[in-house]
Amino acid sequence: MRKISLKKIDSLFSAIAENSVLYMPVDTKTGAKFEQWENGKELSDSLNTVRSAKDFFFPQTENLMDFKVEGKKIEVIDSRSETEDFVVFGVRACDVKSFDVLDKVFLAEPQDSYYKNRREHGVIMSLACTKPNETCFCTTFRIDAAEPAGDVVCYKTDDAFYMDAKTEKGKKLLSALEGITEAADDTAVTEQQKLTRERMSKLPLASLKADAFGNGKTKEFFDRPEWKELSESCLGCGTCTFVCPTCQCYDIKDFNTGHGVKRFRCWDSCMYSDFTKMSAGQPRLTQLERFRQRFMHKLVYFPTNNDGMFSCVGCGRCLAKCPIQMNIVKVMKKLGGNSNG
Amino acid sequence: MADIKEPLIPKIGVVTDIRIDTPDVKTFRVVTPDGKKAFDHKPGQCAMLSIPGVGEAMFSITSSPTNTEFMEFSIKKCGCVTEWLHSMEVGQEITIRGPYGRPFPVDTEFAGHDMLFVAGGIGLAPLRSVINYCRHYRDRYGKIDIVYGSRSMQDLVDYKEIIDEWATDAGVEVHLTIDREQPEWDGHVGFVPNYVKELGFSTDKIAVLCGPPIMIKFTLAGLQELGFDKTQVYTTMELRMKCGIGKCGRCNIGAKYVCKDGPVFRFDEIDELPDEY
């Protein structure tokens, strides 16, 4: 483990930024947001960013390719640019776990090379939580907020940053920083983790369990009558899907610039009425079916296809942002029965 | 970055022939600009075709893999992309990527069996590939029955090929039907599911169905009445798709993605899926 005094934190950031683009959460008047670091920017003390960190690997919109169309001729132009080295600092345990979920989708064969390139070029410096929020429930999905995954795990104490490399990429990054960091034992970190875990156990959603859901439970939950009540007031907007770190549905669209055609990919939402609409018909006719799809996907379909891994990481963003305050916790409690706290 | 293989980046295809099948179905022949097949496929698989600026859509590959020269797509005009495709002229370039999906098990479960193909309307398009595959490897399969119906005689897709080639093959029997009487039609009149029951097939065969949902539903029920088990009956499905590789998230039925785990399903597998298609 390495450490650096909090007073010297800017020298750490500038050393990292010398070799790669560095992003980190900074405060804005409307909440914390990942921004490119430059001298003078301060790391946010907020627990989490308003938007998740998925943008780094799966941006809301990205150009996939260009086409030159001339008469009957078409030329495909590969215009990708996702090959810049970057470091993301301050990613919380839930968001780091969301990358595992996204990997299951984008790195499954045939691999999505846009995502893969970004994953390969990005180094994750995660940041252990110390003060969780009332909306946090990462422990439900066996995530330890005090010990996030990532290439380098960081811990912020009152006077220092502690850093521990977990992967080859992380080791390489930390060894390049050896000149400005010093070796440290893990006493302070262990102490902090103990306190964090104690706090986690006292959260209002600490007893929420996902055990009722998972692999192979499609038939058990699909036709449950509670979906009607749960989806009743859903507006059908995409807020939950867009703030969600694991929602990864996308659309592919063409845009005629007047000089050629750009084919871009953008986030899409299963909550939208046109998501599955075809000229031949519409399999999900009402908001009930769309709402059910989103939660069945996170709690049943995804685990069925991925050895039981849920596609929710308990970050709590949907709890904070849903315009009508309907969310996965309410769904789990309603459908999962009393055992779910 | 040309060395990176990316499944979403398509190849260029040239339309070398356009056949008008019915008032709203055309069959397009597609090769690469250097005159080759864009890729190999298996019967029942699909490809993404697109016109830049208009959109991309998934179509079943109508031609048989045994055709080594080109691919064909029989496409019904029903939306934005298909409307554009129908307005194309020979020589037009389009983009093509694939093949996608799980094919019919032509070399495993189907091998050695009598086959019954039941199609309605444009539903013949995905079956044409497997029918011609079975005809090509005629000795690998038993008797082949084809029941095909459409609204009218003019709406029968591939009519010429059916009459000139399929119906003249040894061991292949074609049963055509149309929904309503027509003066120039002296064949069977009536809906496909009823015709299947009237024909009364023996249950020692494998059935493959494709057509409108209502036809599938009643044909399956009819076959079950005749004694067929769901494990003997296959179909191919269609839902909205964008990526073709199980990632964009919209073509799932329960935990299965039609683009990747389908489009071919056996009816006992469909029973395992939630009722949302």
Next chain:
Amino acid sequence: MQEIKREVLVNKASELLKNGTVDRVFGWKKGEFDYDITPALFTTAEDIENEFVWGDFCGANFSKYLIKETGKSENKVLVFLKPCDTYSFNQLLTEHRFDREKVYAVGVPCNGMLDTGKIKSSAEGISKVTDNGDKVVIETLFDGEITLDRNELLPDRCLNCKSKKHVAYDELLGEDGAVLDSNRFDEVEKLEKMTPDERFAFWQNELSRCIRCNACRDVCPACTCEKCVFDNPNSGVENKAATNEFEEKMFHIIRAFHVAGRCTDCGECSRVCPQHIPLHLLNRKFIKDIDSFYGEYQAGAEVGSRAPIVNYTTEDIEPGDAVRRNENA
């Protein structure tokens, strides 16, 4: 603190359910936290007794839900309306969007709803929120409690409340209030005083946060098209995401134009925006302009009123004069 207690609403709902006036009740349902309140449809007195809440976080406006709900049954549905909700209610009636006969509307006085965003930016780990009238006590999980002036926690729409008067109801709980002299156009005036470049930069900055979730549109009681132009693939403007940043501006500006003259200034758009974009300011600019061009007009104040911009009179301002007014400003 709300002047009418929860029990009064619960008793009213139970009474109307029991005597058969209504068979469904729109209300707010309690959730995991004090602020975590979901609009819900109740059908039994028991559920209402157990789960109905009324308090500082019952901001959701039910008017728009009536369109779908009244289409489902011949029986009446009970809806509780705050003063601002009644304007949306009337506006939807003006647009013939639901059948008045199928609704039993109960007016509820409102002291302003608290802004969850403001609470969350003043404290972390909210465990309890207690409203003592002038002061609000926020208890937290790990930082003890803080006490704030209630006014500091009101959203803009409540700080600049335009009316405590209910303009539609079958029955009223408590005393009705009056139409207020609000300062709701102050922020608009600030924007008007900016140079075009400054104003452009302001909106550029605000709208750049838009994630195109469509929550503003989907919650808006004036946005009731069966098929929104932005969802229509044949419209040429259908898009979920920006092909360039201009898309976001276009979406919000087109939406503002579309609801101009019909927007009652209920403020739901800004309440639901996950990115805290002050969308209501776009609509208020239209309201202010309509007021100054055609005389004061409040959408939804009465059923059947014709909005000035769809009602030609010979006294109407000449387009040229409107343009020149902007030049002089």
